[in-house]
Amino acid sequence: MQEDEEEEKVQEVQKDNKEEQEKEVEEQEEVEERSRDGVEQEKVEKEEEQEEEEQEQQEEEQQEEQEEEQEEEQEQQEEQEEEEEAGGAGGGGGGAGGGAGAAGGAGGGAGGGGGAGNG
Known part of the structure; x- marks a missing residue:
């Protein structure tokens, strides 16, 4: 009888030891996972x-x-106003057309820069 009880205690x-080991392994895995998540x-x-x-x-930019x-x-x-004052609506019209062209070119440059950055 006594041998059976001792055998039971040993088992x-x-x-208990096995359960504790499993628990430690699980905790270790959790720690590793958390550290991976952190990275x-x-x-x-x-x-x-x-x-x-x-x-x-x-x-x-x-x-x-x-x-x-x-x-x-x-x-x-300002140049256009000066030109108009100096004499001629024709000269002023040319200045306005040139200004619109320059603004369009600068706008195209800004759009190109944005596209390159997003790519």
């Missing part, structure tokens, strides 16, 4: 940060181009 202890999360955050920086840079366009238009408008 119970072995069972992935960092990668994702870095990529998002980089994309934001690129987008900000593009926006700044576009804004600079727009400001340059406005300055050009203003200069052309």
Whole structure:
């Protein structure tokens, strides 16, 4: 009888040990998974940060181009006014056409820059 009880205790202890080992293995796997997730999360955050920086840079470039366009238009408008005062609606019309062409070219450049960045 006593041998049976001892055998039972030994089996119970072995069972407990086995369960504890399994628990430790599971915990270890969870830790590894969390650390992998952490690394992935960092990668994702870095990529998002980089994309934001690129987008900000593009926006700044576009804004600079727009400001340059406005300055050009203003200069052309002033020139046009001077030309009109100096004598001739014909000369003024030519200046306006040239200004529209320059603005269109600058706008095309801004669009091209945006397309390259997004690609």
